[in-house]
Amino acid sequence: MSQLEKLMRPHMAKIATYHGVDPSAELARKAGIKPEDVIRLNANENPYGALDKVAESITGLDIHLYPDSQQRKLRAALSDYTGQPPDRIIAGAGGDEIIDLLIRLFVAPGQKVLDCQPTFGMYAFSARQVDAKIVSVPRNSTWDIDITTMLEEIDDSARIVFLASPNNPTGNLLTESDARALLETGIVVCVDETYYEFSRNTLSHLLDEYENLVVLRSFSKWAGLAGLRVGYAMASVNLVQHLMDIKQPYNINIAGETAVLAALEHKDDLLKRAHSLVEQRKRVEEVIDNLDGISYYPSEGNFLLCRFDRRTAEEAYVGLAEHGIFVRRFPQSALDNSLRISAGTPEQTDRLIDALRSVV
Ligand SMILES: *Cc1c(COP(=O)(O)O)cnc(C)c1O
Numbered sequence: 001m002s003q004l005e006k007l008m009r010p011h012m013a014k015i016a017t018y019h020g021v022d023p024s025a026e027l028a029r030k031a032g033i034k035p036e037d038v039i040r041l042n043a044n045e046n047p048y049g050a051l052d053k054v055a056e057s058i059t060g061l062d063i064h065l066y067p068d069s070q071q072r073k074l075r076a077a078l079s080d081y082t083g084q085p086p087d088r089i090i091a092g093a094g095g096d097e098i099i100d101l102l103i104r105l106f107v108a109p110g111q112k113v114l115d116c117q118p119t120f121g122m123y124a125f126s127a128r129q130v131d132a133k134i135v136s137v138p139r140n141s142t143w144d145i146d147i148t149t150m151l152e153e154i155d156d157s158a159r160i161v162f163l164a165s166p167n168n169p170t171g172n173l174l175t176e177s178d179a180r181a182l183l184e185t186g187i188v189v190c191v192d193e194t195y196y197e198f199s200r201n202t203l204s205h206l207l208d209e210y211e212n213l214v215v216l217r218s219f220s221k222w223a224g225l226a227g228l229r230v231g232y233a234m235a236s237v238n239l240v241q242h243l244m245d246i247k248q249p250y251n252i253n254i255a256g257e258t259a260v261l262a263a264l265e266h267k268d269d270l271l272k273r274a275h276s277l278v279e280q281r282k283r284v285e286e287v288i289d290n291l292d293g294i295s296y297y298p299s300e301g302n303f304l305l306c307r308f309d310r311r312t313a314e315e316a317y318v319g320l321a322e323h324g325i326f327v328r329r330f331p332q333s334a335l336d337n338s339l340r341i342s343a344g345t346p347e348q349t350d351r352l353i354d355a356l357r358s359v360v
Contacts, residue, residue, distance in 0.1 A: 011109075011131040018125050027326050037324040039351060041342040044168070044195075044303050046224035048273050048345065050259070054225070057262035058255045067257055069249035074232075074257050077264045082217075084207065084234045090243050091260075093251050095194055095218040095231030099162070100126045101243050102214060102233075106159045106188055107132045114153060114161040116145045118169060118332050120192065123162040133157070138334070143170035143297060147178045154185045164192040166199050169330065169340040171299025179203050183210045188239075190214040194231070197222035197274045199300035204234060211236040221302060222274040223263045228256040277302045277343040284341065287353050293360035302343040305335075308360065313339050319359035325352055 005013045021043040028035040040047070049055075068074075075086040082089065092098035099122050107113055109131035115123045117136040127134045135158075137149050145163065154161075161182055165174035174191060182189045183206065191203050193215055204215045214235040220226035230252060233243070263270060281304055288296050293310045308316045316339055317329050328340040344352060 009131075011128065015128050018121065021328075027321075031321045031324070031326075033322075033324050039325045039344060039348050041344050041348070041352065042326045042328045042340075043226070044221050044301070044342045045226050046221060046273065046277075047343075047348055048224060050224040051263070051266055051269055053266050053269075054223075054259050054262045058228075058258050061254050061258055063254055065254070067250050067252055067254045070244075071252060071257070074252060074260060077261050078232055081264050081267065082204065082234060084204070085237075087237045088207065088234055088240055089232055090235075090240050090247070091230060091232045091252050091257075092247070093231075093253075093256070094220060094229040095192065095216050096122050096126075097229075097247075097251060098214075098216055098231055098233045098243075099123060099190070099192075100129070101247055102160060102188065102190060103127055103130055103132065105242055105246055110157070112153070112155070112158040114150065114158060116150070116163060116167075118143075118330065118335055119162070120164050120168045132159075139167075139170065143167065143172045145174065145178055147181055150182065151185065154182075154187055158185075158187050160188040160190060162190045162192060164194065165201070165203070166195045166300040168194070168301065169303065169305050169328065169335070169338075170297055171301050171303065171305055172297070173199065173201055173300055174203070176203060176206075179206065179213075183213055186212060188212050188214060190216055190233075192216045194218040194221060195301040197271060198278055198302045201300060207234055207236070211238060214239065219260055219263060223260075223270050224273075225256070225259055225263065228253075228259050230256040230260050274302070276346075280346060280349045281343040283349055284343075284352065284356075287356065291357065291360055294356065303340050304343070305338055305340050307338045309337070310360065311337070313337055316359055320352075320355050323351065323355035323358075325355050 024038040025035045071091050074091050075089045078089045079086040103126045113127040113132040114135045124134050163174045218231035297305045313329050
C-alpha cells in the first residue's frame with residue numbers, strides 16, 4: 001500500500017472501477033472490425049440518436065453563464081410533463097446522480113442499502129462510496145422480488161431500497177402490492193422508472209400517499225440524451241427540498257437543461273420513437289419464439305434478456321460481435337447463459353436477427 005492509499009479512507013481505496021460501455025471505436029478495435037460497422041445494442045441507448053430539433057437547440061447557448069441552481073425552467077417543464085408540482089421534482093446529472101444523492105442523504109457507514117439482484121449496478125456502486133452494508137436479495141425464477149426476505153432484512157439499520165421497474169436487465173415490473181409492502185415499513189423506496197416511456201407503467205400515483213417514495217426517471221434512454229446526463233426524481237416536497245439542499249448547485253449544465261426543454265416540447269416525436277423501439281423488440285421476440293437454442297424473458301423495456309441453451313453467454317457474445325453487434329454480458333452466475341440485447345432501428349434489427357440465427 002502506498003503512502004497515498006494509507007491516507008485514503010479504506011473503503012474508498014478499495015472501490016473498483018465501474019466499467020461503463022466502451023466507445024464504438026474501442027469496440028471495433030477489439031473485434032477487429034471497422035468502427036462504422038458497429039451496432040451498439042449494449043447500453044439501451046436510443047439508436048435513432050437525438051431529435052434534430054433537440055440537437056439544434058443546444059447551439060449558440062450562453063455557455064459563459066452559470067446554469068440556474070434552482071432548475072426553475074426545468075422543474076416547471078417536468079411538472080407539465082409528469083403532472084407533479086415543481087417542488088416535488090429535482091433534476092440530476094443523470095438518474096445516476098440522484099441515486100448518489102439519495103444514498104448520501106440517508107445512509108451512514110454500516111447502514112443497509114437493499115437491492116434485488118440481478119439489477120442495475122449503480123445502486124451498489126453508490127452504496128460502496130458511503131461504506132454502506134449492501135444487502136442484495138436475489139430475485140426468484142421469474143425475476144420477481146422476494147418480498148418475504150426483503151421484509152425480514154428491513155430492520156433499524158435499513159435506510160433505502162432500490163427497485164428498477166422495469167428492472168434492468170430482466171425487463172419485468174415491480175408490482176404495486178410489493179411496492180406498498182416496502183413503503184409501509186417506512187424506509188425510503190426508490191422506484192427506478194428509467195424505462196417508463198417504454199413500459200408506460202408507473203407507481204407515481206403513490207406519491208400522494210407516501211412521503212418515503214422516490215420515483216426516478218431519465219432522459220438517457222427514451223429521449224436519446226445519454227451523453228448530456230439528465231435525469232430527475234419525483235418525491236415528497238420535504239424529501240426533494242433536502243436533495244436540493246445537498247446537491248452541487250450547478251449540477252445540470254446549460255446544454256442538458258436546454259436539450260431537455262426542447263425534448264419535452266417535442267415529446268410526441270420522441271414517444272413515437274420509443275414506441276417503434278418496443279415494436280422492434282417484439283420483432284426479435286417473434287423470431288426467438290421460432291428459433292431453437294434461445295429464449296427470452298418477457299420485457300417491458302427497450303431491451304430483451306435472452307438465454308442461450310447451447311452456447312455460453314461468452315460464446316454468443318463473441319459470435320454476435322463478429323457480426324458487428326455488441327450486446328451486454330454480465331458477471332453474475334445467474335446470468336451465465338444470458339445476454340441483454342437493446343432494441344435497435346429496423347435495419348439494425350434485420351442484422352441482429354440474421355446474426356442470432358447463425359449464432360444460436
Ligand atoms: C440507464 C439507467 C439509469 C441511469 O441512467 P442515467 O443515464 O444516469 O440517467 C438508471 N437506472 C436504470 C435501471 C438504468 O438502466
